[in-house]
Amino acid sequence: MLRALVRPSSFPTRSLLFSHSRLRLRTMATANTPDFNKPLYTPLAELDPEVKNIIDKETWRQFTGLELIASENLTSLAAMEANGSMLTNKYSEGLPNARYYGGNEYIDELEILCRKRALQAFNLDPAKWGVNVQPYSGSTANFAALTALIQPQDRLMGLGLPDGGHLTHGYYTAKKKMTASSIYFQSLPYALSPESQLIDYEGLAASAKIFKPKLIICGASAYPRDWDYATLKKTAEKEGAWLMADIAHTSGLVAAQTLNSPFEYCDVVTTTTHKTLRGPRAGLIFFRKDLKDAADLEKRINDAVFPACQGGPHNNTIAAIATALLQAAQPSFRDYAKQVIANARTLAETLVGHGYKLQTGGTDNHLVLWDLRPIGLTGSKVEKVCDLMGITINKNAVSGDASAQVPGGIRLGTSAITSRNMLEADVKVVGDFLHRAVQLSLVLQKEAGTKLLKDFVRVATVQEEGKEGFAKVRALREEVSAFATKWPLPGVDVSALTKPAGIHD
Numbered sequence: 488m489l490r491a492l493v494r495p496s497s498f499p500t501r502s503l504l505f506s507h508s509r510l511r512l513r514t515m516a517t518a519n520t521p522d523f524n525k526p527l528y529t530p531l532a533e534l535d536p537e538v539k540n541i542i543d544k545e546t547w548r549q550f551t552g553l554e555l556i557a558s559e560n561l562t563s564l565a566a567m568e569a570n571g572s573m574l575t576n577k578y579s580e581g582l583p584n585a586r587y588y589g590g591n592e593y594i595d596e597l598e599i600l601c602r603k604r605a606l607q608a609f610n611l612d613p614a615k616w617g618v619n620v621q622p623y624s625g626s627t628a629n630f631a632a633l634t635a636l637i638q639p640q641d642r643l644m645g646l647g648l649p650d651g652g653h654l655t656h657g658y659y660t661a662k663k664k665m666t667a668s669s670i671y672f673q674s675l676p677y678a679l680s681p682e683s684q685l686i687d688y689e690g691l692a693a694s695a696k697i698f699k700p701k702l703i704i705c706g707a708s709a710y711p712r713d714w715d716y717a718t719l720k721k722t723a724e725k726e727g728a729w730l731m732a733d734i735a736h737t738s739g740l741v742a743a744q745t746l747n748s749p750f751e752y753c754d755v756v757t758t759t760t761h762k763t764l765r766g767p768r769a770g771l772i773f774f775r776k777d778l779k780d781a782a783d784l785e786k787r788i789n790d791a792v793f794p795a796c797q798g799g800p801h802n803n804t805i806a807a808i809a810t811a812l813l814q815a816a817q818p819s820f821r822d823y824a825k826q827v828i829a830n831a832r833t834l835a836e837t838l839v840g841h842g843y844k845l846q847t848g849g850t851d852n853h854l855v856l857w858d859l860r861p862i863g864l865t866g867s868k869v870e871k872v873c874d875l876m877g878i879t880i881n882k883n884a885v886s887g888d889a890s891a892q893v894p895g896g897i898r899l900g901t902s903a904i905t906s907r908n909m910l911e912a913d914v915k916v917v918g919d920f921l922h923r924a925v926q927l928s929l930v931l932q933k934e935a936g937t938k939l940l941k942d943f944v945r946v947a948t949v950q951e952e953g954k955e956g957f958a959k960v961r962a963l964r965e966e967v968s969a970f971a972t973k974w975p976l977p978g979v980d981v982s983a984l985t986k987p988a989g990i991h992d
């Protein structure tokens with residue numbers, strides 16, 4: 488019965504084995520149940536076939552395609568069960584043992600457990616580090632951290648967006664302050680060295696000497712190499728700035744000790760929980776407890792999350808984070824992280840083997856930045872062709888791009904395909920698909936007759952006389968689907984999956 492009660496509503500009907508429990512649930516709405524409460528017991532498929540069908544279509548898309556978006560991953564059945572649980576009903580503003588509402592006995596137990604597991608997963612000494620597990624996402628974790636560390640209009644520095652940084656690290660354009668991190672604070676980006684395409688630590692130190700930031704943020708969304716935290720710490724110390732690492736992309740690899748640890752040198756570390764860490768969509772903020780004014784930092788972080796930036800914690804999500812962290816602390820997760828990196832290296836080698844250019848020539852982590860400019864293509868065109876083939880990637884700026892509007896590259900990541908069990912030999916197949924996608928993009932660009940994206944999309948999606956690109960896209964789509972459907976999809980019994988109505992072919 489309990490299993491029926493925690494059944495996540497977000498699974499396709501046939502994917503899990505709950506059908507007779509569902510029947511039990513329905514009989515719970517008895518003759519005494521007033522009409523206004525009957526919907527509370529009706530399964531999604533019956534109550535809302537429209538939403539159910541959308542979920543089924545999305546499940547089918549994930550099953551039949553290849554997910555290479557570097558920020559995505561496939562979370563576990565256990566995390567999805569926790570996320571779809573009764574915990575979603577509970578308000579618990581405040582912290583364990585200091586809540587604004589009653590009834591939080593078990594929620595306190597959960598949050599304390601989640602915090603303990605977060606420290607364990609990252610090998611942190613509870614005397615030296617604390618953690619707030621309530622942030623709704625990476626962006627809110629970052630804004631809460633900024634709120635805690637610096638005052639409105641104080642200066643901060645982060646890696647520029649076109650160089651792989653994140654929006655929340657102070658991004659602005661000539662015309663517009665784009666994010667809260669540049670609206671409420673004064674920000675200055677640092678950059679990559681154009682020659683090495685690595686972080687220009689010397690340039691950062693020189694800018695910081697003049698700009699005098701109160702906070703330096705490191706970490707990125709599109710940087711294929713590891714970070715030199717010791718050097719960053721020297722600069723931060725010299726200028727009297729806080730050093731914060733946002734390891735949203737790489738936290739799973741950091742937990743698995745396959746990358747440098749930011750915890751040795753940083754004051755605060757933020758992360759998402761749904762990228763390489765493979766949990767539900769949320770964020771974490773770690774803070775040092777061994778500084779001079781440590782109690783003050785802990786209070787500032789906690790107050791910044793609630794009440795400054797958020798309301799009630801999402802306890803269902805915190806349960807899912809806890810169960811993801813339990814997994815991340817196992818030796819098997821280390822094997823997963825190593826495989827993610829081995830797969831990214833194989834992908835990089837496969838593409839270089841076909842003669843393509845990668846930013847920095849390769850990778851140390853889960854992602855690859857592919858510079859398409861030498862072959863005369865844009866990221867948008869290749870993203871479009873891949874989408875039509877069932878391979879999900881994203882266009883991305885590459886170092887030296889003239890225009891942010893027309894990114895010259897794409898970003899690829901191996902976290903999700905590794906979660907579908909793919910190993911090096913399989914990744915070579917994926918790399919060859921990408922090679923064919925790019926060669927096909929060149930054919931389509933020729934057939935489009937112009938360099939415009941809209942003409943490119945037209946020849947890729949409509950059969951025109953005497954042109955062969957469209958049919959080739961369709962054929963590749965079939966091949967990708969035949970390959971992708973050989974692999975399992977966590978949380979779903981794929982042997983029972985059937986194609987839902989309304990799929991766009």
Ligand SMILES: *Cc1c(COP(=O)(O)O)cnc(C)c1O
Pocket residue numbers: 558623624625626627629652653655706707708733734735736759769
């Ligand atoms: C993804 C990401 C974020 C934002 O996370 P959301 O959960 O999407 O809000 C923040 N920082 C970095 C470096 C990221 O890659």
